[in-house]
Structure formats: structure tokens, C-alpha cells
Amino acid sequence: MPRVFRLSLVVGVLALVTAACSSAEPVEGIEPPTPITSTEMQQLLAASTEPIVVNIWASWCTPCRSEAPLLGRAADAFGDDVEFVGLDVRDTPAGAAAFIGEFFPEAPITHYADRSGQIPVDLGASRGVPLTLFYRPGGELSYLHFGVIDERTLALQIDELVSG
Amino acid sequence: MEFTLLAAAAIAGASAYTMLWWEARHGNAARCTGNLWEIGVVSAVVGIFIGRIVAMVIDGVNPLAHPMDVILVRSGISTVGASLGALAVFAWLSRREPTAMADGIAAAALAGLAGWHAGCLVRGTCLGTASDLPWAVAQAGSTVTRHPVGVYAAVALGAAAVTLAWWKAYRRAPAGAPASIAVIAAAATRLALEPFQPSISGGPVWFYAAALAVGIAGLVWSVLRR
Numbered sequence: 001m002p003r004v005f006r007l008s009l010v011v012g013v014l015a016l017v018t019a020a021c022s023s024a025e026p027v028e029g030i031e032p033p034t035p036i037t038s039t040e041m042q043q044l045l046a047a048s049t050e051p052i053v054v055n056i057w058a059s060w061c062t063p064c065r066s067e068a069p070l071l072g073r074a075a076d077a078f079g080d081d082v083e084f085v086g087l088d089v090r091d092t093p094a095g096a097a098a099f100i101g102e103f104f105p106e107a108p109i110t111h112y113a114d115r116s117g118q119i120p121v122d123l124g125a126s127r128g129v130p131l132t133l134f135y136r137p138g139g140e141l142s143y144l145h146f147g148v149i150d151e152r153t154l155a156l157q158i159d160e161l162v163s164g
Numbered sequence: 165m166e167f168t169l170l171a172a173a174a175i176a177g178a179s180a181y182t183m184l185w186w187e188a189r190h191g192n193a194a195r196c197t198g199n200l201w202e203i204g205v206v207s208a209v210v211g212i213f214i215g216r217i218v219a220m221v222i223d224g225v226n227p228l229a230h231p232m233d234v235i236l237v238r239s240g241i242s243t244v245g246a247s248l249g250a251l252a253v254f255a256w257l258s259r260r261e262p263t264a265m266a267d268g269i270a271a272a273a274l275a276g277l278a279g280w281h282a283g284c285l286v287r288g289t290c291l292g293t294a295s296d297l298p299w300a301v302a303q304a305g306s307t308v309t310r311h312p313v314g315v316y317a318a319v320a321l322g323a324a325a326v327t328l329a330w331w332k333a334y335r336r337a338p339a340g341a342p343a344s345i346a347v348i349a350a351a352a353t354r355l356a357l358e359p360f361q362p363s364i365s366g367g368p369v370w371f372y373a374a375a376l377a378v379g380i381a382g383l384v385w386s387v388l389r390r
Contacts, residue, residue, distance in 0.1 A: 062230070062232055062233060062236070063236055063239075065230065065233065066220075066225065066239035069223035069224060069225070070239065070240060070364065077364055077365065142305070143305075147238075148236055148238045148239050149238075150238045150239070150240070150289070151240060151363065151364050151365075152289045152362050152363075153288075153289060154364060155362035155363050155364050156289075156291055156292075156303075156310075156362040159293070159294070159308075159362055160303070160306055160308060163294055163308050164306060164307070164308055
């Protein structure tokens, strides 16, 4: 009897975990990000009147997926003071649309696409993803973060943009 | 990037081990002092693992569909999940004499937490909210000075660990009191420093307050039981 009870407990816990862990389903009707050139991106940054956070991601990038929920929460929390821009690199339109639908269906983030992956290099970063760049109004780079960004760093750098 | 997290974990482990080593030479209350290190490390590692899975579930990422995401601890660990997971594993592993083992590891756990927070110097994550205090520091390229909140936490927890270890070594502590004091110190430090932490959605203040209440209740119980 105790063996049956233990087995039932394990099965029950597994079922609960599986049910609780279901990922968000891709949302219908999400458009792929708009293609943008390096010149257009730099013009966008230079013309900005408020701070901009640029997150560079790709749907095939596992670390990008792991940090995406945090960026969505940050955009929801600070979207009034800071503009959030997503730059999808070296990706397919379908993959990018599914990624946006899964992680940023309603987050105030404007997404662009760079099929060549050259824009991050032109911005002074690298070809690796994820990357997060923090710009002051007018396009001055405040901070460049390589790799997965954590909550403390993201919050601190946004505060630097807002209070600076 | 993840190497700085490993460095911080190494500092935490070294701090906890040093405290256990010092306590063993000064009459640690637990009879199984040698096992405390192993039990502590296993509890911490499993706690981090559970905390990461809880964070993934909260973020809507399926750990079964994306198992490799579990190792991306920089993306976030649930403090509540990690703490409760580590405590549950510790309780299970030390179930034969839980009070003595909890008292035995109390100061080392605080020292480990102090070491973890001191690791912010390696990770570059010491700074908190803006401040004009004389010891406030600015990050490179900025004019905004800030609370070195990671250093505050390391100093507070380190002082609590040393005081607790000294008390255990030279005074006769009631059974359960050192563990309760460790919980109080850890919870009070996190609760007091939460307003200075940079955060997107805020820390689990309710959890720190609940842990503080549990620690105080445990201390009262251990003193009355004596």
C-alpha cells in the first residue's frame, strides 16, 4: 500500500508540474518584424527624444528565450519612460513572428529584423546573441551588455537612463 | 558571462566552509559536523535548481519542453522556490537530528550568504538605488552615485555569522535558537535592503516578512522550551 501511495504521489506531482508548466501558445495574427537597415537603425537612435533599450535576439537562441519574459516585464513597467526596441537577427520571418507571439504579444516593444546580422556589429557590439544596448536620448550609448541579462542589471541600467 | 556567477558561488562556498572549519575547532553543536558541509552543498544546489524551475514556470517557459534553459540561472531564480527547496532538502537529509543539524549549519549558512553577496564585486552587481551618502559610488561613465547594496548585505550577514558563531562557541545556546537567529538575520537583512535594490517587479517582501516571523517564533519557542 505505501508503494502504491508513493507511486500515486509521484504521478500526481508530475501531472501537476506538467500542467503548470505549459508554455504560452503562439498568438495568431502576429506579423513578422519589419526589416531595417543599419543606417535606418542609427537614424532611429539619433532622432530619439527618450532613452532606448535595444535588445538583440533570435528565435533560435535559447538564452534569448530565457531572458525574453524579463524584457517583456521591463517594457510593461518602464514603457512610459523608455522606448524598447527588439532587433531580430539572422532569423526567419515565421520564427520571429512565433517568438514575438510567445513572449511579447502585448508588450510595448517595437521589433525590427536584420537578416544579415550586421547591424549589431555596426552599433559596436558583436554577432553573438543576446545583446542589450542602452541609449540615452540622441543615440549616445550608455551601456552594452553581452549575453543573458539579469533583473538587477536591467533595472539598474534603465534607472541610469531615466535618472541620468 | 556565467563564470562571474561561478566565482560568486565559489566565494559563498569558501565562506561557508571556513565558518564550518572554525566552528569544528570550537565545539560545533552538531555531532555530525563533517556531514554538514555535504548536506549544505546538496541543499543549496538542489534549492537553486528548484528555484530556477519555479522561475521558468512563472515566466511561462515549460521546463520539460526546454530543459536546457534550466542551466541559464542568470535569467532568474525564484527566491521563494530556492529557499523552500533548499530548506526541504536540508530537512530531509538531516531528519534524524534536525534541530542539532540546523543549529550546526546556521552560522555557516549566514557566512555563505554573506560570501554570495560579496560576490557582487566580481559580478559587478553591487549597486542599488541612487544616493547622495558619502560612501555612495557611481558606475563607470555615470554621474549618478548609488548605494553599494550588495556590500551592505555582505557586511550585515557576515557580522551576523561571526556573532552567531562566537555565541555558539562561548555561550550555551538553547536548542533551535542558532537556527532561528540565522533565519531572522537573513530575512531581516533582505527585508531591510529591499528598498535599495534595483528591481523590475519588486522582490518577494511578503516572503521575507513571513520568514522573519517564523524565525522569531522559532526563537521564542526554543527559549521557552529551555
